[in-house]
Amino acid sequence: MKNRFIKTIEENSIEAVSLIVAVAIWQLIADRIVQNKFLLPSFYDVVNSFTTIVESGLIFTDTLTSLVHFSIGIIAAFAIGIPLGIAMGWFRKANRAIDPVIEILRPIPPLAWIPFAIIWFGLARQAAGFVVFVGMVFPIIINTYTGFKNVPKVYVEAAKVLGCTRNLDLIRYIAIPSAMPSIVAGIRIAMGVGWMCLVAAEMFGVSDSGLGYQIWHNYYLHRMDFVLVYMLLLGFVGLLIDRFFRYYVDAKLLRWTSGTVV
Amino acid sequence: MQNYLDGLQELWYKMGRVSVKNVSRVFTKKEENGGTEALHDVSFDVEDGEFICLLGPSGCGKTTLLRIIAGLETQTSGEITLNKVPITGPHPKRGMVFQQYSLFPWRTVIDNVTFGLEMQGINKAEARKHAEKYIDLVGLEQFKNSYPYELSGGMQQRAAIARALTNEPEVLLMDEPFGALDAQTRNILQDELLKIWEQKHVTFIFVTHSVDEAVVLSDRIVVMTARPGRIKEIVTVDLPRPRCRTSPEANRLRDHVLKLLEEERFHK
Numbered sequence: 001m002k003n004r005f006i007k008t009i010e011e012n013s014i015e016a017v018s019l020i021v022a023v024a025i026w027q028l029i030a031d032r033i034v035q036n037k038f039l040l041p042s043f044y045d046v047v048n049s050f051t052t053i054v055e056s057g058l059i060f061t062d063t064l065t066s067l068v069h070f071s072i073g074i075i076a077a078f079a080i081g082i083p084l085g086i087a088m089g090w091f092r093k094a095n096r097a098i099d100p101v102i103e104i105l106r107p108i109p110p111l112a113w114i115p116f117a118i119i120w121f122g123l124a125r126q127a128a129g130f131v132v133f134v135g136m137v138f139p140i141i142i143n144t145y146t147g148f149k150n151v152p153k154v155y156v157e158a159a160k161v162l163g164c165t166r167n168l169d170l171i172r173y174i175a176i177p178s179a180m181p182s183i184v185a186g187i188r189i190a191m192g193v194g195w196m197c198l199v200a201a202e203m204f205g206v207s208d209s210g211l212g213y214q215i216w217h218n219y220y221l222h223r224m225d226f227v228l229v230y231m232l233l234l235g236f237v238g239l240l241i242d243r244f245f246r247y248y249v250d251a252k253l254l255r256w257t258s259g260t261v262v
Numbered sequence: 263m264q265n266y267l268d269g270l271q272e273l274w275y276k277m278g279r280v281s282v283k284n285v286s287r288v289f290t291k292k293e294e295n296g297g298t299e300a301l302h303d304v305s306f307d308v309e310d311g312e313f314i315c316l317l318g319p320s321g322c323g324k325t326t327l328l329r330i331i332a333g334l335e336t337q338t339s340g341e342i343t344l345n346k347v348p349i350t351g352p353h354p355k356r357g358m359v360f361q362q363y364s365l366f367p368w369r370t371v372i373d374n375v376t377f378g379l380e381m382q383g384i385n386k387a388e389a390r391k392h393a394e395k396y397i398d399l400v401g402l403e404q405f406k407n408s409y410p411y412e413l414s415g416g417m418q419q420r421a422a423i424a425r426a427l428t429n430e431p432e433v434l435l436m437d438e439p440f441g442a443l444d445a446q447t448r449n450i451l452q453d454e455l456l457k458i459w460e461q462k463h464v465t466f467i468f469v470t471h472s473v474d475e476a477v478v479l480s481d482r483i484v485v486m487t488a489r490p491g492r493i494k495e496i497v498t499v500d501l502p503r504p505r506c507r508t509s510p511e512a513n514r515l516r517d518h519v520l521k522l523l524e525e526e527r528f529h530k
Contacts, residue, residue, distance in 0.1 A: 154360055154362050154364045155364065155366060157334050157352075157358075157360070157364075158358070158360060158364040158366070159366075159377070160333075160334065160352040161332055161333075161334070161352045161353075161354070161356065161357060161358040161426075161435075162354060162357075162377055162378040162381060162425070162426075162429060163352075163353070163354035163378050163381040163382060163429065164377070164381045165351070165352060169381070173377075173381075174366070177366070177368040177369075178366075178367075178368065180368070255409070256367050256368045256369075256409045256410075256411070257367070257411075
């Protein structure tokens, strides 16, 4: 166990040294040059604040709240975005019917929906979830649509001569697997956008807890070291979600593409 | 008695007589009037169990004709029947192997081969057992759990042949299946294909632009003219099998067919 740990450090020595140096420079600038906890909290201050919120348990409730907001958004975006993208990509008439509406709604920045989110859902989890949903749904629709448009004709024809002729079967057995790399890419983009929307929604009062909310709350209290802790937390949780997703997708869904250039 | 009846039924199911009657195909484009004629009044019959090659200069409509037989395209006029039944759309009775690699890249070799059976609603275990026979037949036992990207071009086409055969088609349509392969792999696959043809009672319609391939493989070669595609001559290849690629008789035939194709070049 210990050997493996040492080995990992040895293998990633350049990365590790780089991180340590960055933290050291940060600490040095904050502690010796700026010398103002309000303008730039030092690494030491941040670690202290971090232990405070871990001890109070606040970190867990806020992370959980944010994850709930995010989940509401992502589930809604999946449930609506993927079927819409499929319909648009497979049936030309559906595309002609849906596309104008989407093209008008899409350029509206998701954050502009915050007032309506509050009016429609109140200060509830769904309100923040809704803003996340608006941010996520369009990249998912568009990438699903593109993936479906680019299904190679030869796969569809091969399926047809093998006895797979119904639209529903062609979508299920040919188009969805073939479009999967594009759909997955859309989901990853959407997760990035959704994470940003989440923080903004929580900041602008759609919620009374969550990581984004805490940033704003601590800013009002002038506790900039806590602001920085929550900023770093947002970064780490976002990174973890992305890593987990990529690991799952590469191992399960896209194993067949490992030999191709996507 | 029962066995005899079963045997008869088997034979009945596996009849593969294709009849092409006065088939024409015009491709129309919105901008131009009239459009381009790809096929003009093509008629010929394919006997049950026969190996037919369609040969012609590029753009002569041989692939179009094959696609119409497959049901992937429709003729402008005329009729094509399989065992006296008109062809209206794709059907597993008419298997097809494409020129491009057409294995589904998200399925392993065996899952590709069982695809047709899955579509018929046959349960997975039974489908696998059945598919394995055909995977063995094309010599891919070791690669049945590989994904297509792990296979060479020749192996991919072998798997595609197994996939088409697993549906037990009456006619196997092949659209220059070995066109993208190197010469040696091509020769090997041609020999293997002939072995399969001898073992399984299937009618073959094989599109190629290679005179050598047509002479080695077919019972008859349908030589087509340049566009619009018509039948120039149907050449009977009465060489004994297994055939020698370099025998004087084969050379004479090759010579004859090449001359036919050359005439088409000068017509243009």
